[in-house]
Amino acid sequence: MSTTTISGKNLIESKLSQSKAIYRHEILAGEPWIRELRKGQYFRIVDLHGNQAVDTLFYNAHDYSDRYSAQDTIQQQRNIYLTAGTKLISTAGTVLLTIVADTCGRHDTLGGACANESNMVRYALEKRHMHACRSSFLKAITEWDHGMSKRDITSNINFFMNVPVTSEGKLTFEDGISDPGKYVEMRAEIDVLVLISNCPQLNNPCNAYNPTPVEVLIWDSAL
Amino acid sequence: MYMSATPNLWEETIQPGATWSHVLKRGTALRVVDLEGNANVGAIFYNFECPVERYNMPDTLKAQHIARLTTGFVLYSDMGRILLSVIADTVGWHDPIGGTSNVHLVEKKYGLSTYQESRNDYPKNGRDSFLIELGKWGLGPRDLVANINLFSRVDVSEDGSMTFVPGNSKAGDSVELRAEMNVLAILNTCQHPLDPSPKYEPRPVQVAIRQVPVPATDDPCRISRPENGRGFTLTERYFL
Numbered sequence: 058m059s060t061t062t063i064s065g066k067n068l069i070e071s072k073l074s075q076s077k078a079i080y081r082h083e084i085l086a087g088e089p090w091i092r093e094l095r096k097g098q099y100f101r102i103v104d105l106h107g108n109q110a111v112d113t114l115f116y117n118a119h120d121y122s123d124r125y126s127a128q129d130t131i132q133q134q135r136n137i138y139l140t141a142g143t144k145l146i147s148t149a150g151t152v153l154l155t156i157v158a159d160t161c162g163r164h165d166t167l168g169g170a171c172a173n174e175s176n177m178v179r180y181a182l183e184k185r186h187m188h189a190c191r192s193s194f195l196k197a198i199t200e201w202d203h204g205m206s207k208r209d210i211t212s213n214i215n216f217f218m219n220v221p222v223t224s225e226g227k228l229t230f231e232d233g234i235s236d237p238g239k240y241v242e243m244r245a246e247i248d249v250l251v252l253i254s255n256c257p258q259l260n261n262p263c264n265a266y267n268p269t270p271v272e273v274l275i276w277d278s279a280l
Numbered sequence: 281m282y283m284s285a286t287p288n289l290w291e292e293t294i295q296p297g298a299t300w301s302h303v304l305k306r307g308t309a310l311r312v313v314d315l316e317g318n319a320n321v322g323a324i325f326y327n328f329e330c331p332v333e334r335y336n337m338p339d340t341l342k343a344q345h346i347a348r349l350t351t352g353f354v355l356y357s358d359m360g361r362i363l364l365s366v367i368a369d370t371v372g373w374h375d376p377i378g379g380t381s382n383v384h385l386v387e388k389k390y391g392l393s394t395y396q397e398s399r400n401d402y403p404k405n406g407r408d409s410f411l412i413e414l415g416k417w418g419l420g421p422r423d424l425v426a427n428i429n430l431f432s433r434v435d436v437s438e439d440g441s442m443t444f445v446p447g448n449s450k451a452g453d454s455v456e457l458r459a460e461m462n463v464l465a466i467l468n469t470c471q472h473p474l475d476p477s478p479k480y481e482p483r484p485v486q487v488a489i490r491q492v493p494v495p496a497t498d499d500p501c502r503i504s505r506p507e508n509g510r511g512f513t514l515t516e517r518y519f520l
Contacts, residue, residue, distance in 0.1 A: 122421035127337070128379025131442065132473050137377065138440035148407070148424055150382050163440070167347070167377060169338020174360030178343050178511050191358075207332050208422040210358075222436035226348030226373060228341045 069141040071158035071242045073099060073276050080275040084111075086268030087188050087257035089197035092275075093118050094245040099276040100154070101242040102253075104161065104217045106269035108233030110256035111216040112170040112190040115145060115153045118248035121205055123149040127166040127212040137222060139164040139214060145243070153249050158242035161235045165220035167228065170194065170213050171258050180260045193254035215256075216241055218263060230263055244279075291488035294321075297404040299413040300467040300487065303328045304459035306519070309367060309492045312485050314431050317451040319483040320472040321430040322380045322406045325355060325363045326464040331419055333359045337376055337426035343507040347436060349374040349428060352504040354511060355457075361515040362508070363463050365501035367492070368456040371449050375429040378442065380406030381473040390480035403480045409468035417464060430455055431485075432472040444474035458492055458501075460515050 075081075078101075084090045086109070094100055102111050117123035129146040131137045139145075141159040144152045169175075170190035177185050191210060198205035217235040222228055257268050289308070293315070294300045304310055312321055327333035336358035340346075344353055351369040354362045366374075386405040393402045407424070414423055431449035434442050471482050495502055495512065502512045 126379070126426075128377065128426045129382075131377065132379045135442045135474070136440040137436055137442060148421065150384050167338060168342055169336065172339075172358065172360070174358070174514070175336075175339045175343070175356075177514060178339070178356065178360045178507050182510055182513065212336075212338055212426050220342075221438075221440075222347040222377075224435060224437065226346060226435075228345050228347045230342075230345075 067140045067142060068160055068162050069158045070160060071101065073242070073279065075274065078274040078276050081272065083270050083272050084253060084255040085270050086255050087193065088255050089193035090253040090273060091197045091201050092251055094249050094251060094275065096245055096247050097278060098245050099157070099242060099279060100245065100251065101240050101274045102216055103238065103240040103272040103274070104235045105237060105271055107237040107239070108217060108235050108264050109269045109271055110218045110258065110264060111271050112254040112256050113214045113216055114194070114211065114252040116250040116252070117147060117151060117153065118250045121203070121209055121250065123147045123151060124209065124211060125153060125214070130166060137167060139166055152246045154243040154245050156241060157244050161217055161239040161241060163219055163234055164241060165215040165218040166212070167222070168215050168218060168220040168230070170254060171256065176260060184260065187259060188257040190254035190256050194252060197252055230261065233263060286490045286492065288488040288490050291486060294467065294469050294485050294487060296469055296482035296484050298469055299409045301413045301416060302465055304463040304465050304489070306459050306462050307491060307494060308489050309456050309458040310465065311454055311456040311488045311490070312430055313454040314449045314451060314483065315486055316483050317449060318447065319431045319449055319469065319485050320475070321485055322410065322427045322468050322470055323430060324410060324425060324427045324466045327357060327363070328462040328464040331417070331423060331464060333357045334423065334425055335363060341376060343511065344505060347377055348433070349376055352500050354501050354508055356511060360511065361518055362460045362511045364457040364459055365495065366455065367458045367501065370453045371431060371455060373433040373448060374455060375432040375434045375472070378429055378432065378434040378472060378474050380410065380427050381470055382407040385473055389478065404470050404482070406468060406470040406473065409470055410466055413466045413468065429472050434474060442474065444472060444476060446476070460495070461518065
């Protein structure tokens with residue numbers, strides 16, 4: 058695993074005990090996960106094996122058209138990286154969640170999610186059949202059965218991914234800075250719907266071509 | 281090569297803080313001219329025939345490994361197709377990451393004013409401007425996605441911090457976007473959300489449409505990188 062030194066990291070550990078979590082679930086590589094969080098609940102994602110991309114979208118649980126906005130989030134904090142202290146902002150300007158703990162230090166929200174079609178562009182036309190995050194998103198929202206569609210799939214967060222932008226305006230995909238057991242934790246500031254695709258990408262060295270499981274945990278409060 | 285001008289089919293001015301939309305037909309190009317300098321044009325693009333296919337910021341950035349737009353780059357939809365190609369540009373840097381303003385930001389920066397008070401000079405914000413113009417095509421908040429900002433530049437430093445670069449575009453600067461599909465273009469001339477100027481001072485731009493040749497096999501946007509070659513293939517297949 059990488060020990061790359063990065064600037065701007067803001068490592069804050071959680072005080073929450075795993076034994077007090079009200080929910081724990083391991084999301085296998087290539088699987089989606091969808092669940093509501095109530096206002097005040099704490100939500101942790103653990104990178105069990107290191108450098109796994111956790112493609113994540115958030116919605117106002119009472120109005121799915123008010124949803125996570127990558128641009129509003131980075132614009133408000135004037136920084137492209139998400140870490141402890143970052144407020145995750147919706148398209149309507151609502152604070153959906155706040156990142157309260159982070160032992161990785163940097164998460165991406167410019168790289169988006171893989172799709173059959175973007176894989177064809179990025180890698181080869183023959184890659185269309187390969188499992189992709191946006192297929193997982195579509196499967197999950199169909200099963201959720203609350204009227205969501207592709208219109209609701211928008212630019213996501215890639216927890217544990219390192220996608221720097223250079224001063225010349227280049228977007229680069231660097232070696233991961235996460236390691237086994239690193240985690241990010243958020244507090245829900247309103248009732249939110251969480252939609253995750255645990256990324257199945259096999260064409261990108263960012264996860265050492267080896268997608269792995271992650272764990273999600275929920276606490277009712279910080280007590 | 282693109283400057284061998286075919287005549288404009290039509291042209292018009294988008295006033296400061298105004299909204300605009302049009303279906304750019306495949307085989308035409310939209311030229312946008314910064315009339316006074318320091319313009320900003322927020323823009324989102326859709327496949328007119330199926331607007332759930334729309335401009336995708338991450339797919340555009342990661343296919344080309346860019347966080348800026350200029351000649352030779354293309355704008356991808358979320359379906360692996362190229363909506364528009366940047367075929368000419370005198371600016372060198374257009375912003376794809378900074379996003380748009382909303383009513384809260386505009387009130388905080390420029391103060392509250394109403395139409396009653398200021399008539400058509402009341403401060404406009406980008407989000408509402410997008411939603412108004414989207415609404416005219418039966419689209420709404422679920423269709424609002426990450427936008428680009430023509431004529432503006434946001435630098436990112438090593439620690440990730442974002443800085444708006446004033447004076448990026450001069451009077452007379454222009455950019456030309458060739459439509460590779462039938463593209464619904466949703467535009468507004470609201471100021472960039474990271475523009476540090478405390479003065480509400482949106483700028484006008486001119487838009488002009490003309491017919492252009494289909495992209496050749498050696499088209500600069502097509503051959504700029506292998507990803508774009510595949511993007512053009514997928515786009516051309518859509519019309520077969």
